[in-house]
Amino acid sequence: MADEELGDEVKVFRRDEDADDDPMISGETSEQQLADDKKEAVMEAELDGVGQISSIGELKASIKAEPSPSFPMMPGMIPTTAPFSPGYPLPYPAIMMPLFMPYGLRSPNLMLNMQALSPSFAMLPHSPSYLNMAMAAAAKQQLENQVPMHMGPLNPLSQMRMPPYMPQGIVPQNNDRRGYGGGKVKKEDHIKKPLNAFMWFMKENRKALLEEIGNNEKQSAELNKELGKRWHDLPKEEQQKYFEMAKKDRETHKEKYPQWSARENYAVNKKKTKKRRDKSVVLTSENSDQKKCRARFGVNNTEMWCKFCKRKKKCEYATDRSGSDMTDNLDGRGTSGACSSSSESPSPSGNMGLPSLAQQQLRRTFEMHALINNMPLGSTSTLVSSPQPSSSAGRSPQDTNVSDSESDIDEDEEIDPTILHQTDVVLREETMCTL
DNA sequence: TTGCCTTTGAAGCGT
DNA sequence: ACGCTTCAAAGGCAA
Numbered sequence: 001m002a003d004e005e006l007g008d009e010v011k012v013f014r015r016d017e018d019a020d021d022d023p024m025i026s027g028e029t030s031e032q033q034l035a036d037d038k039k040e041a042v043m044e045a046e047l048d049g050v051g052q053i054s055s056i057g058e059l060k061a062s063i064k065a066e067p068s069p070s071f072p073m074m075p076g077m078i079p080t081t082a083p084f085s086p087g088y089p090l091p092y093p094a095i096m097m098p099l100f101m102p103y104g105l106r107s108p109n110l111m112l113n114m115q116a117l118s119p120s121f122a123m124l125p126h127s128p129s130y131l132n133m134a135m136a137a138a139a140k141q142q143l144e145n146q147v148p149m150h151m152g153p154l155n156p157l158s159q160m161r162m163p164p165y166m167p168q169g170i171v172p173q174n175n176d177r178r179g180y181g182g183g184k185v186k187k188e189d190h191i192k193k194p195l196n197a198f199m200w201f202m203k204e205n206r207k208a209l210l211e212e213i214g215n216n217e218k219q220s221a222e223l224n225k226e227l228g229k230r231w232h233d234l235p236k237e238e239q240q241k242y243f244e245m246a247k248k249d250r251e252t253h254k255e256k257y258p259q260w261s262a263r264e265n266y267a268v269n270k271k272k273t274k275k276r277r278d279k280s281v282v283l284t285s286e287n288s289d290q291k292k293c294r295a296r297f298g299v300n301n302t303e304m305w306c307k308f309c310k311r312k313k314k315c316e317y318a319t320d321r322s323g324s325d326m327t328d329n330l331d332g333r334g335t336s337g338a339c340s341s342s343s344e345s346p347s348p349s350g351n352m353g354l355p356s357l358a359q360q361q362l363r364r365t366f367e368m369h370a371l372i373n374n375m376p377l378g379s380t381s382t383l384v385s386s387p388q389p390s391s392s393a394g395r396s397p398q399d400t401n402v403s404d405s406e407s408d409i410d411e412d413e414e415i416d417p418t419i420l421h422q423t424d425v426v427l428r429e430e431t432m433c434t435l
Numbered sequence: 436t437t438g439c440c441t442t443t444g445a446a447g448c449g450t
Numbered sequence: 451a452c453g454c455t456t457c458a459a460a461g462g463c464a465a
Binding site for chain 2: 193194195196197198199202219220221222223224225227229231232243246261262263
Binding site: 224263 | 455456457458459460461462463
């Protein structure tokens with residue numbers, strides 16, 4: 001039986017690779033082939049969606065509500081809990097799923113739906129159950145040898161590595177072969193990070209908190225805020241319990257996927273990341289605009305504009321002061337919150353030649369003084385940093401110029417005590433936030 | 436359909 | 451070593 005199925009398996013792979021081009025394949029007109037094609041067509045129709053075939057749609061709707069009890073749950077198909085999770089169901093059957101399963105098939109929901117959709121599905125060569133049986137030996141071998149998920153099983157006949165199984169009926173219609181050879185990888189299709197202690201805490205307490213609050217309409221984000229507070233209030237011993245859960249999860253995760261790195265998931269939410277960065281860029285740009293004399297003093301107060309703005313040139317303030325967030329604090333419109341730890345805030349640590357907090361405050365004092373007295377920032381403009389790269393982690397080498405130019409401060413310049421007091425209020429707030 | 440929000444912690448990466 | 455960024459869960463909401 002096993003040999004027969006595995007032979008079939010090889011045929012499926014071959015057809016997937018070059019079904020249309022291979023004359024040997026296209027020349028096959030055996031009855032078995034026709035029967036297989038029919039099965040594939042049926043399954044494709046079932047998978048392709050509800051609206052296309054009404055009976056299938058109705059079937060899907062009815063079965064979704066109550067999965068077919070007659071469908072035999074094959075051993076190793078969908079475990080209710082994963083062995084490595086400390087008593088908690090995992091969102092994916094990480095252990096029991098054959099490692100060489102295509103990403104599109106690893107979703108337990110998809111597999112359950114596929115089974116529920118059609119009882120005959122389980123009997124098709126493409127069915128996960130069928131695959132589990134047919135490729136059990138290869139899966140076992142792959143599990144034991146820790147073959148990476150993106151690699152296919154070892155062909156028991158040729159002893160050559162096969163591509164990950166990608167049956168024709170499962171391939172996305174847009175040729176988007178997720179998880180194999182590029183393409184968009186769905187969130188649920190990749191190996192997820194093990195949960196940290198707080199995540200386990202949230203998982204355990206979210207429902208209880210919801211019931212406790214008795215407000216199911218409460219936004220998840222707000223709920224998480226509350227959970228964050230409770231996490232802080234949690235005794236160390238209680239927290240330790242979750243830290244151990246997280247540790248255990250990490251260890252098991254590492255055992256199961258020794259080659260996996262968190263880096264692999266970085267591209268999964270690439271869009272989101274890009275948007276966030278774009279947002280930050282936009283904010284910076286907005287703030288920069290606000291610092292222009294036109295926006296700062298108004299169109300009618302051209303006498304207050306810097307000489308460059310008066311000549312309709314690039315604003316001196318906007319170009320030179322982009323590294324400072326002082327005005328954001330002044331008008332109460334922080335770039336990303338007054339106490340934000342974003343990259344746009346000055347780093348409290350004085351490493352990499354950055355000015356100390358006190359030095360930065362002093363610099364801002366001078367800037368403030370010049371600003372309020374409508375003084376050109378000729379001397380102070382050299383004190384401030386270059387615009388920061390919006391997306392880089394850490395600081396650019398340009399920032400070291402800040403400390404280099406500290407000596408440019410005119411220490412003999414007198415500062416109005418009243419102005420100093422005003423700035424002190426601002427700086428105190430900043431300091432509190434920074435600390 | 437997809438990203439955002441919001442939390443904390445772990446991991447990766449750049450300096 | 452340090453700081454920044456991303457992702458993990460959750461589900462309502464907005465675009």
